[in-house]
Amino acid sequence: MKTQENVKPVDIRPFAYAISLIDGKWKMHILFWLWKQDTLRYSELKRSLGNVTHKMLSSQLKELEADGLVLRREYPQVPPKVEYSLTEKGKSMMPILSELCRWGNQNVPDGWEQN
Template sequence: MPKIPHESFTCAAGCTVEATLTLIGGKWKGVILYRLLTENVLRFNELRRLLPNITQRMLTNQLRELERDGLIARHVYAEVPPKVEYRLTDYGQTLALVIFALKAWGDAHVRQANTETRPA
């Protein structure tokens, strides 16, 4: 059964963590935000190349949700073929510390997991 997110976050301690995870949670949003933090501006197909395991439909949906939540901006250039670029908004930039902290923790986790699974 899918989890239904809260519509407002006026609840007990920890609820703000849920609010944050609602915005950046899932398999791809954090990675998309990280790529936009490190690359600054990316076109749709550049994101597809950087995330080879994501489907076009999933990437489109994740980008739409991030745009709807005000974390990224989409700029469409009036040319043929259409050129679309994505970048973090100022609001999205405020997640930099969170995203880089997740990356640092993930790097440490992968190192530890690799150390524990290596034969002695």
């Protein structure tokens, strides 16, 4: 049995920081689609995600941009054209996302469908 004296301190900050960047119902989905498609316009991203509201997608994109994972590129034209892509920091997370995809591929039950 471990006593208080034998317990090693755990620095949770790196884990908590990483999770804070991807915490949110749609952030990992957004990162996935930008990883697979390189650059997407807002409407293309919304269509790819399916059942996401405008308000939710907009707020999740703003958070991802503020955290330095997603680049928003706005073109001065009418109608407005906005494209999203991964930053270098965002791309550096893709090996983690790739491992999640690999794990999911190995463990998805037969007949499982996304809700």
